[in-house]
Amino acid sequence: MNPLQTLHGFGQAIWLDFLSRRFVAEAGLKRLVQEDDLTGVTSNPSIFKKAIAGSSDYDSSLDAAVKDSDCDVMTLYETLAIADIRNAADVLAPVYRDTKRADGFVSLEVSPYLANDTQATIAEARRLWKAVGRENVMIKVPATEAGIPAIRQLLGEGININITLLFARAMYRQVAQAYLDGMETFLAGGGDATRLASVASFFVSRIDTAVDRLINEKLKQLPAGDADTLGPLRGKIAIANAKLAYQDYKQLFAGPRWEALKQKGARVQRLLWASTSAKNPAYRDVVYVEELIGPDTVNTVPPETLDAFRDHGQVRMSLEENVETADSMLAMLDRFGIALDSVTTKLIEEGVQLFAEAFDDLLAAVQKKRAAQLGSALNRQSVTLPPTMDEAVKTALEEWRKDGKVRRLWRRDAAVWTGSDEAKWLGWLDIAAQESADIGRLNRIAEHARDMRFTHAVLLGMGGSSLGAEVFANTFGPVSGGPVSGGPISGGAAPGHPKLLVLDSTDPEEIKSIEDAIDPKQTLFIVSSKSGSTLEPNILKDYFFARAEAALGKGNAGSHFIAITDPGSKLEATARDERFRQICFGKPDIGGRYSVLSDFGLVPAAAMGVDVKSLLSSAETMVYSCGAHVPPGENPGVRLGAVLGVLGRQGRDKITIIASPAIADIGAWLEQLLAESTGKHGLGLVPLDGEPLGPPDVYGKDRLFVYVRLDNAPDKAQDDSVSALEKIGQPVVRIALGERIGIGQEFFRWEMATAVAGAIIGINPFDQPDVEASKIKTRALMAAYEQGGTPPPETPLFEENGIRIFADSTNAAALNAPGTTTLAGVLRAHFARLKPDDYCGVLAYVARNDRHQTLLQNIRVAVRDAKHVATCLGFGPRFLHSTGQAYKGGPNSGVFLQITAGHPRDLAVPGRNYSFGAVIDATAQGDFAVLNERGRRAIRVDLGTDAEAGLARLGEAVKTALAE
Numbered sequence: 003m004n005p006l007q008t009l010h011g012f013g014q015a016i017w018l019d020f021l022s023r024r025f026v027a028e029a030g031l032k033r034l035v036q037e038d039d040l041t042g043v044t045s046n047p048s049i050f051k052k053a054i055a056g057s058s059d060y061d062s063s064l065d066a067a068v069k070d071s072d073c074d075v076m077t078l079y080e081t082l083a084i085a086d087i088r089n090a091a092d093v094l095a096p097v098y099r100d101t102k103r104a105d106g107f108v109s110l111e112v113s114p115y116l117a118n119d120t121q122a123t124i125a126e127a128r129r130l131w132k133a134v135g136r137e138n139v140m141i142k143v144p145a146t147e148a149g150i151p152a153i154r155q156l157l158g159e160g161i162n163i164n165i166t167l168l169f170a171r172a173m174y175r176q177v178a179q180a181y182l183d184g185m186e187t188f189l190a191g192g193g194d195a196t197r198l199a200s201v202a203s204f205f206v207s208r209i210d211t212a213v214d215r216l217i218n219e220k221l222k223q224l225p226a227g228d229a230d231t232l233g234p235l236r237g238k239i240a241i242a243n244a245k246l247a248y249q250d251y252k253q254l255f256a257g258p259r260w261e262a263l264k265q266k267g268a269r270v271q272r273l274l275w276a277s278t279s280a281k282n283p284a285y286r287d288v289v290y291v292e293e294l295i296g297p298d299t300v301n302t303v304p305p306e307t308l309d310a311f312r313d314h315g316q317v318r319m320s321l322e323e324n325v326e327t328a329d330s331m332l333a334m335l336d337r338f339g340i341a342l343d344s345v346t347t348k349l350i351e352e353g354v355q356l357f358a359e360a361f362d363d364l365l366a367a368v369q370k371k372r373a374a375q376l377g378s379a380l381n382r383q384s385v386t387l388p389p390t391m392d393e394a395v396k397t398a399l400e401e402w403r404k405d406g407k408v409r410r411l412w413r414r415d416a417a418v419w420t421g422s423d424e425a426k427w428l429g430w431l432d433i434a435a436q437e438s439a440d441i442g443r444l445n446r447i448a449e450h451a452r453d454m455r456f457t458h459a460v461l462l463g464m465g466g467s468s469l470g471a472e473v474f475a476n477t478f479g480p481v482s483g484g485p486v487s488g489g490p491i492s493g494g495a496a497p498g499h500p501k502l503l504v505l506d507s508t509d510p511e512e513i514k515s516i517e518d519a520i521d522p523k524q525t526l527f528i529v530s531s532k533s534g535s536t537l538e539p540n541i542l543k544d545y546f547f548a549r550a551e552a553a554l555g556k557g558n559a560g561s562h563f564i565a566i567t568d569p570g571s572k573l574e575a576t577a578r579d580e581r582f583r584q585i586c587f588g589k590p591d592i593g594g595r596y597s598v599l600s601d602f603g604l605v606p607a608a609a610m611g612v613d614v615k616s617l618l619s620s621a622e623t624m625v626y627s628c629g630a631h632v633p634p635g636e637n638p639g640v641r642l643g644a645v646l647g648v649l650g651r652q653g654r655d656k657i658t659i660i661a662s663p664a665i666a667d668i669g670a671w672l673e674q675l676l677a678e679s680t681g682k683h684g685l686g687l688v689p690l691d692g693e694p695l696g697p698p699d700v701y702g703k704d705r706l707f708v709y710v711r712l713d714n715a716p717d718k719a720q721d722d723s724v725s726a727l728e729k730i731g732q733p734v735v736r737i738a739l740g741e742r743i744g745i746g747q748e749f750f751r752w753e754m755a756t757a758v759a760g761a762i763i764g765i766n767p768f769d770q771p772d773v774e775a776s777k778i779k780t781r782a783l784m785a786a787y788e789q790g791g792t793p794p795p796e797t798p799l800f801e802e803n804g805i806r807i808f809a810d811s812t813n814a815a816a817l818n819a820p821g822t823t824t825l826a827g828v829l830r831a832h833f834a835r836l837k838p839d840d841y842c843g844v845l846a847y848v849a850r851n852d853r854h855q856t857l858l859q860n861i862r863v864a865v866r867d868a869k870h871v872a873t874c875l876g877f878g879p880r881f882l883h884s885t886g887q888a889y890k891g892g893p894n895s896g897v898f899l900q901i902t903a904g905h906p907r908d909l910a911v912p913g914r915n916y917s918f919g920a921v922i923d924a925t926a927q928g929d930f931a932v933l934n935e936r937g938r939r940a941i942r943v944d945l946g947t948d949a950e951a952g953l954a955r956l957g958e959a960v961k962t963a964l965a966e
Contacts, residue, residue, distance in 0.1 A: 013297030157184025296321025429591030465883025466594025496611025534571025643758025681888025779928030
């Protein structure tokens with residue numbers, strides 16, 4: 003008999019602290035059972051991490067799991083781990099039978115993330131016990147304060163428990179009492195005592211590692227005589243502590259209470275010695291086996307210790323040797339000021355943390371394998387940062403990992419942010435799964451739009467109610483499948499489905515362009531408003547409802563209308579009164595800018611024929627990749643959010659969005675998400691969509707570049723420009739989509755990233771405190787119009803060739819400089835206020851058409867190239883429901899050029915005493931007033947009645963101003 007086999011004669015079982023798929027499949031475990039009398043196996047996160055990450059043994063199973071149904075990393079890990087545990091349990095089943103259920107166990111750990119949560123531990127242990135489905139399995143629960151009641155409850159339910167992370171004798175006594183309590187409960191419920199087993203796992207070598215360190219520190223301070231007394235205690239305290247715990251065991255499992263249980267067939271809860279490899283090379287490599295041999299105990303050893311003991315282990319009844327000496331050792335340790343209780347308290351805290359870290363490493367390994375299996379089905383992300391920025395991001399990610407913030411975010415813990423109302427705005431986390439479960443309803447909407455032979459679907463909305471739909475319109479159409487050009491009447495559709503047009507403006511020219519493009523008799527109108535009380539979609543509804551009534555007859559128009567709104571809104575009531583064809587509801591716990599994967603985005607997408615099922619399936623792939631158990635470093639949304647937040651705090655707060663032409667419209671959606679979520683309290687990010695790429699030397703040190711690339715429709719000029727930026731050290735994030743349907747993944751990735759960035763910046767990313775300010779002023783002006791009033795008189799600061807400049811007193815004073823006697827001179831003085839790291843915002847209340855966009859882009863590029871500052875271009879009123887929040891509430895680094903024009907072809911708003919031209923004018927006035935109130939550097943340029951000619955003249959004046 004080898005030394006391992008002789009242990010059984012001393013009443014000690016030997017278990018293996020190791021498990022892998024190949025080890026079991028190639029009969030390695032079976033050989034140890036047969037040749038070394040091995041009677042059990044323990045596992046832990048580090049063991050599984052080495053097994054899964056260090057081999058290809060699990061790849062086929064992982065591939066099958068991912069292909070069958072993409073799922074989160076915890077589910078994938080458990081799928082792999084449970085299969086291994088079952089296989090090991092089956093190998094050990096003969097031992098379990100031959101020992102009459104006394105031995106032959108395999109242990110599987112409850113998530114260490116739950117170590118301080120009693121109820122969650124109970125729930126997970128029950129679930130794992132049921133999932134494994136083997137009698138000879140033990141569920142591992144840590145010996146924390148929260149773990150004790152969980153252990154008691156689970157044992158009372160007949161679940162075998164391996165109590166881990168035991169260091170202190172006092173805690174062990176609680177563990178043993180919990181076992182006795184649980185056994186009594188189990189028996190009282192009619193349980194069979196021979197079927198319930200438990201071990202209490204004392205971690206040994208970690209105590210010596212911690213105590214030896216303290217002894218070494220103390221020795222530096224002691225005189226020689228004391229040092230000679232304390233020094234010999236090194237490497238002895240863990241064994242002494244274990245021997246005394248064994249004496250506690252003998253007392254606990256004796257007496258009337260235990261005898262009564264024993265008579266009913268109960269077995270003792272064995273002490274198990276864990277962490278038994280010698281960490282100090284100066285110690286004998288089998289010391290923690292040789293010195294802890296005794297009846298009713300288990301020693302679980304790693305393979306190298308097993309091999310060492312087989313080779314040269316010495317067996318004797320050592321556990322009860324020199325018990326009195328063990329007691330005196332602990333007393334001596336205490337006399338020198340080293341309190342073992344303090345050591346063990348710290349060890350349990352560190353043990354929980356180390357197990358959590360090991361679990362993080364394990365799940366990170368599973369996520370890497372999952373990503374590899376998914377290949378191009380998962381949009382790729384890479385980050386290129388200068389070393390100091392990269393280090394700062396890594397530090398933030400490590401903080402998130404240590405604090406478990408990803409799990410807390412998914413648990414809807416508002417303290418991740420500011421601790422206010424964030425928890426009630428997190429419905430976007432699981433909306434993709436909810437909509438997938440309701441896919442039949444969305445399919446019926448698609449079928450209805452096709453069967454009714456609508457030629458067009460017109461969405462009437464603003465901000466979060468329209469920008470997501472616009473991405474779908476401009477990404478998935480037209481029928482040819484090619485990219486869709488910009489402009490207010492762009493859009494696309496699948497064959498047989500209506501072409502989706504998005505109207506998010508009250509400019510009369512834009513409204514008229516939509517009206518001219520459709521036949522109301524063949525058009526489906528989608529009125530989209532979360533609150534149901536937003537001015538713009540309501541008056542747009544009134545206008546087109548009147549047109550539909552004129553074409554279809556009174557009482558018939560409602561059959562061509564769908565409403566998307568939150569339950570109980572004013573729009574819902576209107577839709578019912580006017581007999582809309584359908585009312586689709588948003589989720590009250592999802593803010594507008596996070597709502598694209600809810601009905602606000604999916605209903606118009608379905609109507610135009612987008613494959614919504616595939617879109618949601620793709621989105622869920624990213625949801626799982628950003629899930630609660632994916633560690634921050636491997637979590638694409640969290641990693642991106644850390645880059646945004648950390649670089650934003652370092653001054654890289656201008657987020658330059660570059661997107662392949664075929665998916666370019668995602669930039670407008672991202673603008674709202676980032677600006678409205680983060681731009682408040684003088685903090686935040688300023689996103690830049692549509693700024694043409696320039697040579698590297700026109701960019702300052704305030705930029706982060708994000709390149710969203712469609713791999714099957716790339717743009718070489720973009721590729722070359724981004725590479726040039728990387729070469730000079732600009733920070734760049736690259737995101738690659740395999741195909742357009744992957745746009746759904748980006749919606750979720752960026753929602754998660756924005757939430758994380760908000761937490762790092764230190765704001766609530768779900769409110770918009772400054773958006774309402776402009777609305778209040780606009781509503782006041784519209785109320786005056788409704789009662790027959792006129793706009794308040796304004797006096798221009800300057801006028802030239804039909805172009806007028808307006809400014810409040812503060813801004814006017816700043817423009818009072820030599821050379822301001824011409825339009826170019828006024829503009830020169832205004833642009834002179836741009837400082838390094840500022841940005842220029844061009845806010846245009848004119849029709850958003852191709853010609854106007856070209857002229858305005860020329861202006862922003864001229865400013866960028868001359869001043870080397872970031873530039874934004876927004877069309878009113880749509881930007882007010884998007885980037886307007888950041889312009890007013892974010893950092894005061896913007897220099898604004900508001901542009902207005904007359905309305906030669908104005909349109910009346912049905913049932914109101916004002917026109918659409920009056921609405922957009924009032925909106926511009928309200929916006930300008932709030933900019934001034936917030937101390938922004940802003941002027942207003944009115945172009946007169948001919949907007950295009952005025953923009954051309956303004957562009958020339960800008961060039962002149964910047965050239966001088």
